[in-house]
Amino acid sequence: MTTLGIVGAGAVGQTLATAMVSAGLAQRLLVTSRTQSQAQALADDLADLAASTSSPTTVTAAALPDLLDCQAVVIAVRARFTNTASRNVRMGGAAANAPVVRVLAAALRGHSGTVIMVTNPVDLLSRLFAEFSGCTRVFGIGSNLDTARYRLTLARLLNVPKEAVRGHVIGEHGDGAVICASTTTVNGHPVHVPLKAVREELTARPGRISSGIGRTRSGPAGAVLSTLRLALGHHDGTTELTTPHNGDWYGIPLRFIAGQPVPCLPTLDSTEAQLLHTARTKLHTAYTELVHPEGAS
């Protein structure tokens, strides 16, 4: 019996839960949110979906301790705050979301399953959750969503099917994202990547979606769903996730074999290596300031 949990019944949590119930990913889905009534409302709505689609998933509004027995828990909370940042937008949520993540880490200490962090800034908060909970299978969503957007964008610019494009976006899920252009291929052949046009689209896309429909939701839900399938060992494959690597936390490709992740960073050219170094330094500094604000200048 597979039991999965979602914390946060907002735009991403709702869309993800709908996708999970529609896909019949688990026998049981536990949902929690800021209030019990919010979680119960989502559970009832999803039960209606399950009944009309004959989904095998039973959805229950739960309390945080109930999630300890889940094979995987997805964290998609967002504290109430107004983000006024125009650059490094995701970093704008650090101070507001970190206390919530600390509380969740304390509540889920001892959880031995997978934890998938969605809440931004995801690279910092994956690490914060892991270090405060002691959980050892914590992965952050973001670089895989960036990679999906990269492949779509490149396919459109080069007029090829998206399935023909192979390539990764790594580093920060944010302004420090690194496009691995030198190892990108189309139908197995190296290509010239129009980096300026790609970067412009990757930068503009999330804001365009948010201003059109309020929030990005289906893209991140898809990135979580495909990660869950890999982490639960439903099938093998590679995806880009925030994970500890060489002493820092940032997005790299992980190859999952029977649910176990193996880092598989592609070879980087000198520009990409420099950009990754810059992203790592930025994330390292921001994490230190988040955890030890008294030491920050």
Ligand SMILES: NC(=O)c1ccc[n+]([C@@H]2O[C@H](COP(=O)([O-])OP(=O)(O)OC[C@H]3O[C@@H](n4cnc5c(N)ncnc54)[C@H](O)[C@@H]3O)[C@@H](O)[C@H]2O)c1
């Ligand atoms: N990593 C990614 O690729 C990615 C993509 C999209 C969104 N996000 C991030 O995901 C997070 C959620 O986004 P959203 O659009 O769903 O936000 P939202 O505001 O729509 O929903 C957030 C939910 O969290 C709940 N919540 C708040 N505090 C809580 C607490 N203490 N305990 C439990 N639940 C709590 C709220 O009640 C709400 O239901 C944000 O930080 C957003 O930036 C990340």
